[in-house]
Amino acid sequence: MVTFIFVTIWLPNFMRRDVFQAIADPIRRDIISLLAKEMLTVNAIAENFDISRPAVSKHLKILRECGIITINKQGREQLCQIEPKNLVPAFLWIDQYRELWEQKLDSFEAYLNDLQSKTQENGKNKSNK
Amino acid sequence: MVTFIFVTIWLPNFMRRDVFQAIADPIRRDIISLLAKEMLTVNAIAENFDISRPAVSKHLKILRECGIITINKQGREQLCQIEPKNLVPAFLWIDQYRELWEQKLDSFEAYLNDLQSKTQENGKNKSNK
DNA sequence: TATAAACGTAACCATTTGGTTACACAAATA
């Protein structure tokens, strides 16, 4: 006899979180920008925003779950540090389309050049008339 | 007499939408990836996903509002086209931290090299003993 | 001309998000 057991796995939210979600929020992007300059405690980060400290704590939790920051306990303070390499996946994703937009921008420049040369030719014709 | 008039401006949601929000959703990233290869109609895009066509329409609306795609009406079909240059702001934001992670990766490599050379020296010492 | 196809959108729903206040607790300080 063969028995099949079906299991529904409940995936907690933070498992579904990724770097794209992390940088989707402007406050989290600002936190990243702050930590890019220096390590900061939770309170020092919170001073830069109008939202409550617990709200900042939540953002930090998300950033930590995505690996974008690490937190070191120093006495009663929590020192937050950026882990920039974990931004790389997002960078690579966008970077794969770089060729696409550069190509488009090239053709835009080509279009501009073309336009310019045609205008010059027009000018020539006019002056020749 | 001076009169002050205070006006509260109601900002509709889509005004707050930006490219970071656009690429936060995995389905929207997949749509971008599809459109990077070729122009597609709405139905053609929807065929690639398990969600309903109206759900895809909503995603396309968001992508269009962020300028990441443009839509051209061709008879009764809507041809979607990627506008890759509007990914550039997101690229530039992440790119500003590139130096940071490259520096970190360099020091990681340096750390690895250091470790390796030390191990080799250890080996030397052992063989010299 | 009646029907089918290719959409957009309204109305609705459950879940997620991002904020708040209140509270607990460990570590520093008086």
Place this chain on the structure above:
DNA sequence: TATTTGTGTAACCAAATGGTTACGTTTATA
């Protein structure tokens, strides 16, 4: 030792998100 400081988290809430079905409209086709 009592108090203050730094922080995490629970409980709660409104709004946003992402999905659905139902329906309307325009365009192509039988």
